[in-house]
Amino acid sequence: MSSEDSRKKEILESAYLMFIERGYRGSSLRDIAEQAGIKAASIYNHFANKEEIFEAVFIEKHPLFAILSILDSVQGETAEELLNNAINRLTEELQSNPGLLNLFFVEVVEMEGKHIPQAIKTNFPPDSNFIRKIFEMKSEIRDIPVPVLIRSLIGTIFANIMFNWFIGEGNLKRWGKPSELTDVFLRGILKT
Amino acid sequence: MSSEDSRKKEILESAYLMFIERGYRGSSLRDIAEQAGIKAASIYNHFANKEEIFEAVFIEKHPLFAILSILDSVQGETAEELLNNAINRLTEELQSNPGLLNLFFVEVVEMEGKHIPQAIKTNFPPDSNFIRKIFEMKSEIRDIPVPVLIRSLIGTIFANIMFNWFIGEGNLKRWGKPSELTDVFLRGILKT
DNA sequence: CCTACCGATCGGTAGG
């Protein structure tokens, strides 16, 4: 039973890597199986069909939870420092690991987002150190509900990264540096 | 010659609709052709291969330019009013027409973003009424470069929409209303 | 877990 479980995990990991690189329909069961060290037919010992594999991968790898987990390791003495570090750290992470968002894009385009509610239901709520820290620093922050702050923070990061993609590298100069974007966000969030 | 051109446009429009709904590999030449009223083989009178169709569609429909075009129709007496209207209008538009971003997601995942530089080069620069208006209202705005402001604005809208997708409808209550997000942005941008 | 195979569909070509 434990050997079956580990094989299943290998299939999921292999499928994840294929899906984020080539999309759902672009990833064949034969390729997924090969990377997991088995033949395509053997996948059906673990999953009823291809879509069930995607479902399992997406629920496990919904990027919101990877993001909250990264945020948990961010340090900072003041709210400004904590938020600055959070933005820099996450932007770094998402840029060096673009697959994190790719899986979500595949879900939105090829699955019409139909697995999102289930993924949220299964994974929620994460016990977040980061959110706890923000609560402790509330006195430094304008009167904004913490969830709105978190949402705005993650939004700022997306804004950074997606805009970079939008206009492509090499066209960035005229659009301002990331730190300028962070400043706008901090000015909206912090007191004084 | 003009009849050939219009047929080519029909193919592009048909391909666009397929790509935003099913991705690149999920859209077959037969289906694209059928929706354009011809047979698959006839597509090759207009394009050398499938990827050339995608290239042409993406360059024509890069969402940044659709977004700037929508912004051009936004009105407002004060900077606050203009920016508020811009955010509401664009959020509306992107939510009722989600395909606008889908094409970009397909490019990022299945094409590894390789057509983005060409799309920007071909379409730039758009003469933007909206950016002109912002310049005229500069006295109401903090000392922020206008491109940074535009970028931050578009980012706020993405943040709204993508976060909605991330957490799925039905889970929105605890994460704050869109207008609260807009407030954070405006507080970071406007004077006083 | 495998080999062997199914019908369906794919992108693309030949030839008119």
Next chain:
DNA sequence: CCTACCGATCGGTAGG
């Protein structure tokens, strides 16, 4: 612009 067709590959099944 079409019909007819190519080899390759797809998701999935039979049977062991």
